[in-house]
Amino acid sequence: MSRLSIPPAYTAASQQPLATLPLPAQLNLWLQGSRCCVEVGQRVLKHQLLAEADSEFGVALHAPTSGHIRAIGPLPQALPDAPLLDGLQLQPDGQDEALPLQADTDWPALSPLALAIRLQDMGVMGQHGPLLPLAWAAAAPPLALLIINAVENEPFLQADSMLLREQAAAVAEAMTMLGRILQPVRLVLAIQQEQGAAINALRSLAANQCWQLEVIQAPYPAGDDAPLLQSLARPEESSNSLCLPLAGVYAAGRAILHGEPCISRIVTVSGAVGQPQNILALLGSPVADLLACAGLPSQQHAIVHGGGLRGFALPDTTIGIHQHSHCLLALAAQAELIAQPCVRCGDCASICPSQLQPQELYWHCSEQQLEQAQHWRLADCSQCGLCSAVCPSQLPLLETFRQTSQQLLLAEQQQSATDAARQRHRFRQFRLERDKQEKAQRLAERAAQQAAKLAQQAATAPSQSTTPTASAADKQAAIAAAMTRAAQRQQQRPDAAASVSSSERDAAIAANRQATIDAAMARAAARKAAQDAAKAAAAETSADSSEQAGLNQQQQALIQAAMQRANAQKAAAASNSPAAMDEDKKALIAAAMARAAAQKAARDAGEQEK
Amino acid sequence: MNFGLYLPLLAGLALCNHCRRPDDSQAATLALPAAMAMGLATAIMLLLGGGLLTLADSARLGLPLPLIAIVLQTASALLLAGALQRLAAGEAAQLGLGWPILLLNSLVAGLPLSCLPSVSSTMASLFTGLLSAALFTLLLAQFATLPARLQRCALPAWLRGRPALLLCALIIALALHGLGARLS
Amino acid sequence: MTLVLRLLLLLLAIWLLGKILRSSAQKLRPATTSLPPLADRIDALLPQTQCGQCGHAGCQPYAQALARGEDSINRCPPGGEDGIRKLAALLHTDYLPFAADAPPPKPKAVALIDEATCIGCTLCIQACPVDAILGSAKQMHTVLADECTGCELCLAPCPVDCISMRPATSQPADWRWGYPVIAIKAIKPGSST
Known part of the structure; x- marks a missing residue:
């Protein structure tokens, strides 16, 4: 697009001097990221704090004029199909009674973080949230390049040019202030070739300053932050550079140097209005008032918020302007835009500044094929709206890309949430398993300790014989081990089933015990019967033959002798069994050592023979 | 036989090749490489068949020409299929270079070449073979990308899928017939 | 001469x-060898609510059952129809509508504990x-809304029924561009706009 072909309608607003909006009957202010600190019905003065920032991304809100708070409640936002957002309705009382402004005289001593916080408290907004992002200011990395973005090459936008023409000195002051506090290596004011009057206003001021003027030649969308950084930053600067909007910088200058919070901004009102012009309006002024000030269009029109390419229609003209409202357009309602099928003219591909293929991308986006859209590099789309503007079939390309990009972002967020949930679940499973193992280990340790204690008791008690005590200790250890096993088994069962299974187990154990008792009783009865039979038989045999009786006597004697021997052995074992065992062991060890020595000697001898 | 019949035959052959491709996502990602591979394989078979035919001509075997051509084209196709099977069986299978389709391509694309009246010298026959293989590759690539493009057209429901493809093949064949008739 | 040329061309074509x-083999090989096991790839598609509505003890067991081919892909209500489509694409099966006995999908919600009623039972x-509930015995519990997956598993054990599901709150930051809808206007014949 050649520079000569810019239609005069796009720059018509700059022909008129800056107008000031008369005080509206009502101001609609939003509480985005801020907490209201006034009440309904309260009278507030100009510059009084209405809401303070309650998050890192919110900014404070100040009363643009004196008046009464009419209502605090949901208000429509300046976004299509957006939910209502909490806001304030301020009814001006026309007296414009202001709080005294307190200029900060020792501003050169401010640190970047202190400056960022002060700007947040003064309600100065940048692209997203406070002018200086708090996280960035807290880290305070060395700043190589600071760009003040005054480029306006979207059709109809004139607000920044007007601000430069009217307030060049104040802007220069603000930039000097930012330069002193943030200490960038290079401070650049980027401006567009077409903003001739603004350039002239700045040229005289630019001499001997810490900032320099950079005139951008490239057409739209070269004025966006990303392409601007790309074109102005040297390779080594690109990682630590910052781009700030001009309106925010001007407001920052007013806030720091004069103590005046941000309560107004310049809005370009253009399009089919009676007199396109730039209007200085208080924040929260209804869109309808601004349009009335510029002369309402006679024919049917649509109100567009934003520039000629990226703007979107507003559903409601009571919506108040905010710090990002740089332009309002009344566009004559044309014949309804009815999208035709793509004719594959390729105009969108040739005009796309990111060298994408919007026709392919549109196909995949409208089919909701997110993977394919990513493959066709939707992420590189800067959403400049040029493809929509040139499309002969009037396809809603920009809207589709916006929507799909957001969907991609949402899918990414969802994926990260899913991954986090998976990780938390896995960790929980790991934790439960670990706890279970630790508990089992603790129980086993306790059982082992108990067993050891019992064994010690048995060893120290001299009156008891060793073998029974040892067996008792063994039994105790076995019981303890069984208990730990049972405990482990119980833990391994799911909690819900535990009660059921324990009752089942109790029943089983009871049945088992009953069966054992029955069996034992049966065995005892059988043994008794056998004994009875044997006694009867013995009586018969003793009565029958004396030989057998003699044999029996011999046997009995032998048995008695054996029992005595056994008793004696047992007694001996009881009296000095450890010592005997030790001696045995010693003897065995000695024998083994002797055997080993003999083997070695034999081996050595064999080797020597060899 | 003349070019007016031969070139539409190539279009039909390309459609036939396309219809034999499996219809899954992996085949879709490999559609273009598969088309190029098949085109190159056809070129190899035509060159091989033509060369062998020249040799056979000089040897003066005394057999009728169509029979020799059929035998030599079949032999070249089976030779290539065997070599692919030995050296790169997996990739060949993925790209759809099976022996039946190779044989079909070799015969359908190669036989008419030997009896085209305008191809008299060996040099001319060589370049005719090369050009027909190049055209065949282009047609295969065309059919490989056609379904995705047809999907975006607002076609009536009864025309979607195979019928639209057939229609496209018909149009291409007609255009090639016009071209071939002018050539011969 | 032509024979040599023919031979050269033949070699070039080969x-x-x-x-x-070789390039197609390279294109295919990373896709087949370096992939994680099928169960893990299925698990990556599941919504990780760990709600057990599929009849398994969590998303991973369901993924393992799917990988073994023991369950159908239409039993995950939190995944929605989109999830079924993704599973069908991964497993090379046809799309199936939700199983008749599976609970219907619900909008995303998070649990909220009525802090006045909570008795601190830790159930x-x-x-x-996912360890999204914070608290200890006889102390009031609370849900970390960011970590809550909306699985509703905490509703049943609560002895005083103090947990309710609330739809995920809509913040101003949650605003999205709507899908562009092109208005179709009936134009009367003969009228010009």
Whole structure:
């Protein structure tokens, strides 16, 4: 697009001097990221704090004029199909009674973080949230390049040019202030070739300053932050550079140097209005008032918020302007835009500044094929709206890309949430398993300790014989081990089933015990019967033959002798069994050592023979 | 036989090749490489068949020409299929270079070449073979990308899928017939 | 002469064919060898609510069952129809509508504990599969809304029924551009706009 072909309608607003909006009957202010600190019905003065920032991304809100708070409640936002957002309705009382402004005289001593916080408290907004992002200011990395973005090459936008023409000195002051506090290596004011009057206003001021003027030649969308950084930053600067909007910088200058919070901004009102012009309006002024000030269009029109390419229609003209409202357009309602099928003219591909293929991308986006859209590099789309503007079939390309990009972002967020949930679940499973193992280990340790204690008791008690005590200790250890096993088994069962299974187990154990008792009783009865039979038989045999009786006597004697021997052995074992065992062991060890020595000697001898 | 019949035959052959491709996502990602591979394989078979035919001509075997051509084209196709099977069986299978389709391509694309009246010298026959293989590759690539493009057209429901493809093949064949008739 | 030329062309064609075969093999091989196990790839598609609505103890067991081919892909209500489509694409099966006995999908919600009623029994803490409930015995519990997956597993164990599901709150930052809808206007014949 050649520079000569810019239609005069796009720059018509700059022909008129800056107008000031008369005080509206009502101001609609939003509480985005801020907490209201006034009440309904309260009278507030100009510059009084209405809401303070309650998050890192919110900014404070100040009363643009004196008046009464009419209502605090949901208000429509300046976004299509957006939910209502909490806001304030301020009814001006026309007296414009202001709080005294307190200029900060020792501003050169401010640190970047202190400056960022002060700007947040003064309600100065940048692209997203406070002018200086708090996280960035807290880290305070060395700043190589600071760009003040005054480029306006979207059709109809004139607000920044007007601000430069009217307030060049104040802007220069603000930039000097930012330069002193943030200490960038290079401070650049980027401006567009077409903003001739603004350039002239700045040229005289630019001499001997810490900032320099950079005139951008490239057409739209070269004025966006990303392409601007790309074109102005040297390779080594690109990682630590910052781009700030001009309106925010001007407001920052007013806030720091004069103590005046941000309560107004310049809005370009253009399009089919009676007199396109730039209007200085208080924040929260209804869109309808601004349009009335510029002369309402006679024919049917649509109100567009934003520039000629990226703007979107507003559903409601009571919506108040905010710090990002740089332009309002009344566009004559044309014949309804009815999208035709793509004719594959390729105009969108040739005009796309990111060298994408919007026709392919549109196909995949409208089919909701997110993977394919990513493959066709939707992420590189800067959403400049040029493809929509040139499309002969009037396809809603920009809207589709916006929507799909957001969907991609949402899918990414969802994926990260899913991954986090998976990780938390896995960790929980790991934790439960670990706890279970630790508990089992603790129980086993306790059982082992108990067993050891019992064994010690048995060893120290001299009156008891060793073998029974040892067996008792063994039994105790076995019981303890069984208990730990049972405990482990119980833990391994799911909690819900535990009660059921324990009752089942109790029943089983009871049945088992009953069966054992029955069996034992049966065995005892059988043994008794056998004994009875044997006694009867013995009586018969003793009565029958004396030989057998003699044999029996011999046997009995032998048995008695054996029992005595056994008793004696047992007694001996009881009296000095450890010592005997030790001696045995010693003897065995000695024998083994002797055997080993003999083997070695034999081996050595064999080797020597060899 | 003349070019007016031969070139539409190539279009039909390309459609036939396309219809034999499996219809899954992996085949879709490999559609273009598969088309190029098949085109190159056809070129190899035509060159091989033509060369062998020249040799056979000089040897003066005394057999009728169509029979020799059929035998030599079949032999070249089976030779290539065997070599692919030995050296790169997996990739060949993925790209759809099976022996039946190779044989079909070799015969359908190669036989008419030997009896085209305008191809008299060996040099001319060589370049005719090369050009027909190049055209065949282009047609295969065309059919490989056609379904995705047809999907975006607002076609009536009864025309979607195979019928639209057939229609496209018909149009291409007609255009090639016009071209071939002018050539011969 | 022509024979030599023919031979050279033949060699060139064979070399090119070899190149194509090798490049296609390279294109395919990373896709087949370096992939994680099928169960893990299925698990990556599941919504990780760990709600057990599929009849398994969590998303991973369901993924393992799917990988073994023991369950159908239409049993995950939190995944929605989109999830079924993704599973069908991964497993090379047809799309199936939701199983008749599976609970219907619900909009995303997070659990909210009525802090006045909570008696601090810790039963919900033990039930939460992602440790999103904070609290200790006889102390009031609360749900970390950012971590809550909306699985509703904490509702049943609560002895005083103080947990309710609330739809995920809509913040101003949650605003999205709507899908562009092109208005179709009936134009009367003969009228010009």
